Amino acid sequence: MKDLTPPAVDAARVARAFRRGLGSYHGAASAQAQIAAELSALLAKHVGQTPFSHLFEFGAGTGHLTDALLRDLSVSRLTLNDLLPEAEAGLLPILRARGKSASFLPGRIEDICLPEPLDLIAAASVVQWVSDLPGLLRRFEAALCPGGWLALSGFGSAHFHELVALGSDAAAPNYMDHHQWAGVLPQGLRLIELRQAPIVLRFDTPRAVLRHLRDTGVNGQSRGGWSRGRLRAFEDAYCSRFPNQGGVGLTYDPVLMLARRV
Ligand SMILES: C[S@@+](CC[C@H](N)C(=O)[O-])C[C@H]1O[C@@H](n2cnc3c(N)ncnc32)[C@H](O)[C@@H]1O
Structure with missing residues (x-):
């Protein structure tokens, strides 16, 4: 059973x-782009041509999942959220290219008043940043109409395991393996699918890994401030412990989860 104590974020x-x-995320976040495409395809496999009347996506960022969902599904109304108000401007070209418009609700998903009723709530690569996931899932349960879908991806315990082993504090606060999802879903949400399969990215050097973390903004927990000596020790240990085809590896450990309101 997952420890339900909300970690501090x-x-x-x-x-x-x-x-x-934000400016570099879309191009740099190749793993998140792949995860978003897989989450959308998994949902489409289940729902087929069934149209959705109102999709709410949180943590939309630069729109990897938004774009995939609009490509794979039929959606009438769309409400998007991100922590950053300025994300809205970057989402507009994606919406325009798909012939859609959307309402945008900026801020922490934990503080947002959810539109109701919804028949699809989705987010890719966001829930690891949420402080009280069980509480948020209970609010989703209330906002979804019967039969409505919840499609989420987070990360499991092997996520960035190289960085963890090397003592970096860049990890997000809330990682959950696939078997832990059943313990956090409220009774009114029935588990439909779970997938967990790692994606290993290769980088030329450990410094390129650090640049990748900065360019994708996923090092928000990191306290930074490395001395030259600490950086050198990190690079040496990374190269010797996690070599990958002449460079080094960085593991993403995505967990895809589909649930349905009973
Ligand atoms: C790793 S990005 C994922 C973006 C997009 N969903 C994708 O698949 O590429 C995480 C996004 O979640 C947003 N975010 C982080 N914490 C959040 C929160 N508590 N509420 C809403 N958005 C949040 C960040 O601003 C960022 O845009």
């Missing part, structure tokens, strides 16, 4: 890191 620090990476 420094929202201002997380926002700062994602804001810094």
Whole structure:
């Protein structure tokens, strides 16, 4: 059973890191792009041509999942959220290209008043930043109409295991393996699908890994401030412990989860 104690999330620090990476995120976040496409395809496999009347997506970022959902599904009305108000401007071209418009609700998903009723709530690569996931899932349960879908992806305990082993504090606060999802879903949400399969990215150097973390904004927990000596020790240990085809590896451990309102 998952420890339900909400871990502390420094929202201002997380926002700062994602804001810094916003311009580079879309191109740099190849793993998140793949995860978003897989989550959308998994949902489409289940729902087929069934049209959705109101989709709410939180943590939409630069729109990897938004774009995939609009490509794979039939959606009438769309409400998008992200922690960063400025994410809205980046989402507009994606919506325009798909012939859609959307309402945008900026801020922490924990504080947002959810539109109701919804028949689809979705988010890719966001729930690891949420401080009280069981509480949020109970609110989703209330906002979804009977038969409505919840499609989420988070990360499991092997996520960035190289960084953890090397003593980095860049990890997000809330990782859950696939078997832990059953313990956090409220009774009114029935588990439909769970998938967990790692994606290993290769980088030329450990420094390129650090650049990748900064460019994707996922190092919001990191306290930074490395001395030259600590950086050198990190690079040496990374190269010797996690070599990958002449460079080094970084593991993403995505968990895809589909549930349905009973
Ligand atoms: C790793 S990105 C994922 C973006 C997009 N969903 C994708 O698949 O590429 C995480 C996004 O969640 C947003 N975010 C982080 N914590 C959040 C929160 N508590 N509420 C809403 N959005 C949040 C960040 O601003 C960022 O845009």
